[in-house]
Amino acid sequence: MRWVRLGLFAALAITGFWLLSQITVSTWLAQQAHGRAQVWAQGQAPSHWDFSRAASVVAAGSGGLERAAYSDQGLSVRSNEEGVLNLSLALNDEIIPMAVIDQIELDFDSDAPVRVALLSVRPHRTWVTAELAGGKHHSRLTVSGLARTQTDNLLLRFESTPGTHLQLRSLALRNSRCETPGACALPVTETAFQITPERLLALRDATQQSDPVSAIVAGGNIGALAQWMATHLDGYGRHLQWAIALVLLGWSILGLRRRAGATPEHLTMRTGLDLALPIGCAVILLLTGWPARETPWPVIALFALCLVALFVTPRAPTLDWHLLGDAGAWRRAMGFSVIAVAVTAPLLGFSSPSADRDAFSLLRYPVWAIAQQWLLIAAIVPRARQLTANPCRAAFLSGLVFALLHAPNFALMVFTLLAGSVWAWLAQRDRALLPLAVSHALLGLWLIHVVPSWLLRSAEIGGRYLMPP
Secondary structure, eight states: OHHHHHHHHHHHHHHHHHHHHHHHHHHHHHHHHHHHHHHHHTTEEEEEEETTSGGGBOGGGOBSOTTOEEETTEEEEEOOTTSEEEEEBOOTTOOBOGGGOOEEEEEEEESSOEEEEEEETTTTEEEEEEEEOSEEEEEEEEOOOOOSOOBSOEEEEEEOSTTOEEEEEEEEEEOGGGOSTTSOOOOEEEOOOOSSHHHHHHHHHHHHHHOTTOEEEOOHHHHHHHHHHHHHHTTOHHHHHHHHHHHHHHHHHHHHHHHHHOOHHHHHHHHHHHHHHHHHHHHHHHHTTOSOSSOOHHHHHHHHHHHHHHHHSOOSOOOOOBSSOOHHHHHHHHHHHHHHHHHHGGGGGSSOOOGGGGGSOTTHHHHHHHHHHHHIIIIIHHHHHHHOSOHHHHHHHHHHHHHHTTTTOHHHHHHHHHHHHHHHHHHHHHOBHHHHHHHHHHHHHHHHHHSOTTTOOOSOOGGGGGSOO
16 A cells, blocks of 8 residues: 555656646746747847857857957957957857848947958858948948848858957847837747647747747647736746745754754754755746756856755754765665666657757766765755655655756656655665765666657756757
8 A cells, every 4th residue: 555655646746747847838938929029029039149248159159259358348359360250149049030130230349440241151141241430339230131041050240450359239130120019920829738848848949940930839728827927927036036035045044043952853843844945945946947048146046045055954864874885785776777777768669869968968967966866865865754754755755856856847857756766765775875876877868868859858957948959
């Protein structure tokens, strides 16, 4: 009966993960569609580059950035010995619908005459060329007729005398025909109900590839709820971040005061809140879209504060864990890894995973696995054992918490619930960090490279889950 109950709880948790992921992804898509529609109604394409941010330029594809400096005033740079500066514009996986662009808006200063060109590498074409005198420029340059073209690679090129100083502030793509209020509307398509968030996001990716101007929103009851949430929650992100910061700071200060004189009884009563509050705040940040492709430092600090609140509050006695573990610990951890590989091996018979996953560094992931297992063995499992003396229940509770930290990636949450529960059980038995970290790294890399993309879209969490795999 014990295993039957655990199975039922696992099924209930997976159902909850599915619903959480569906609502979150659907809300994100509704917010994305609303934002794109607002931008389009102003006659501006979705792409806009603010040169005060280094992420607006892809350094690897640019030339002449050796002496570049980013600040609130923009990008300060000098042309090279040939008088040339090439900026590869970051498109963030977007396809630019050049056929509907008739102007570019460029804001910059130069201390010498300069020739400006906007061109694409794929296909190789020049869209804009202009000769401008030295001085302050906030110019709208006309784009020549581009027929039915689109591009996924844009290059902004400046040609002047060697050493010319340029202060670049912004670049925007515009459609002058849409600048009259109500003249243009972004096509938004409501999709049929999709059984998984992976399929919904794959449909979004395919739609934007074929028609970059359009956007999609989820259909069905979940889609309707998501559109309501997107409308009513818009603009509350900053207030929510401040609220999280104040809650975590207050709880950390209270925890430090309780630490000195806490008794086991006090620890038992407080353990649930000491675990739920920092983890809950971290999950809220994930569900509100962080980390994203570009995560601001205040949000990174909030994630760090979640860890601080988790570790400074009084907690149950540690597992007295150690780094290496004995032969038995390694045998059990590797045995579980072999079983998990054997169980998931049939997935190789389905469609191949995305080739882009090879970019997932073989060196970075094991380090990340050690950090995650340290969090599990040092903070989550001890508190779970304080809440229940039953090792199986404690393992499942730990796996549940561990899985929530991978929100809203539905497939990854399911995998980490199952694997995390086993790792938590082994942590209670062997109290060894490195065997669990090696098992985590091996299974993580295995899943990333063998599970088809329609099942496991990527290993990303938070807002990065939205990015195409």
